[in-house]
Amino acid sequence: MTRTLSAQHDRFALSRPFRISRGVKVAADVVTVTVNGDGATGRGEGVPYPRYGESIDSTLAQIEGIRPVIEAGADRQALLSLLPPGAARNAIDCALWDWDAQRGGRTVAALLDAPEPERLASALTVVIDTPEAMEAAAREIAGAPLLKVKVDAIDPEAQLRAVRRGAPAASLIVDPNESWTESLVRELQPLLVEMNVALLEQPVPAGEDAWLEGFTPAVPICADESVHVADDLEQVARRYQAVNVKLDKAGGLTAALDLAAAARARGLGLMTGCMVCSSLSIAPALHVARLSDHADLDGPVWLREDRPGGVRDRGGWLTPPDRGFWGNA
Incomplete structure (x- = not known):
């Protein structure tokens, strides 16, 4: 078998700024991996994230470092020991899934012995802005079943009340992106209940969450x-x-998939999320989303122009990509 692997940096301009507590994005910078060989082509996408010490250059270097091993035939299981978790391994792994499906004339769902992806509810994000702007943004998408609300520590009460006024019926996921403190989490519990929040996502920094072991939240964290x-x-x-x-x-x-199964075995709830990305990141994530309680896969919704044939959002309902886009489905 002759197989080649290539990787490149692709940039997708956003239609509007994506503002969270740790900064603002105006473009999605991704690494696209392509695997060719045996009459098939597989693609995968990774989004390097500075929060985890990743960059486009470091991700491309990681991929180049193991390219000869992948071209020599290393499979997805071998890949787990060749690279640490992150964008580089993601891009290669998803390209290999796609390549295996294309080469075998089967879908990734068939390889997983799982149902094909179907339309699902996926959160639409309201980013940080003035309360007035956040209310207006929420009102525009108020018919969606699920909203993700980005907040910070400056005035989260005003932000949440504004979004709830704009979207009285939508289920809410609140995401401070690690910007809150323990005292603020405790103080805002009654507000989260009053606002009928379904989930509070990572309110405090990952290295400062030990106190949660003795805390019983009013809303799942x-x-x-x-x-x-x-x-x-x-x-x-x-x-x-x-x-x-x-x-x-x-x-x-x-x-x-291993993480999702292990989390369920421990009785934990599941959400499938994404970075700001193209549909090439979302297509494989749909296979995790079908196992989850919530999906937050609106990355491509923020793009001025997505990859052709990608996923489509209609009022907070996400439709899988066109057949042949990824995974032969």
């Missing part, structure tokens, strides 16, 4: 930055009620 792979769950399960599974954190669909 979901780990994001605190959980990457299944080995993290022994500690995480003592502190959180749910976990956010992201392929870029886990390092691919292979590890993400």
Whole structure:
């Protein structure tokens, strides 16, 4: 078997700024991996995240470092020991899933002995802005079943009340992106109940969450930055009620499925999330989303122009990509 692997930096401009507590994005910078050989082409995408010490250059260097091994035939299981969890491993792993499906004339769902992806509810994000702007943004998407609300520590009460006024009926996930303190989490419990919040995502920094082991929240708290792979769950399960599974954190669909299964075995709730990305990141994530309680996969919704044939959002309902886009489905 002759197989080649290539990787490149692709940039997708956003239609509007994506503002969270730790900064603002105006473009999605991704690494696209392509595997060619045996009459098939597989693609995968990784999104390097500075929060985890990643950059486009470091991700491309990681991929180049193991390219000869992958071209020599290393499979997805071997990949788990060749690279640590992160964007580089994710891009290669997903490209290999796609390549295996294309080469065998089967879908990734068939390889997993699982149902094909279907339309699902996926959160639409309201980013940080003035309360007035956040209310207006929420009103525009108020018909969606689930909203993700980005907040900070400056005036989260005003932000949440504004979004709730704009979208009185939507289920809410509140995401401070590690910007809150223990005291603020405790102080805002009654407000979260009053606002009928379904999930509070990673309110405090990952290295400052030990106090959660003795805390009973009024609203379930979901780990994001605190959980990457299944080995993290022994500690995480003592502190959180749910976990956010992201392929870029886990390092691919292979590890993400392992994390999802291990989390369920511990009785934890599941959310499938993403970075700001193209549909090439979302297509494999749909195979985790079908196992989850919540999906937050609106990364491509923020792009000025997505990859052709990608996922489509209609009022908070996400439709899988066109057949042949990824995974032969």
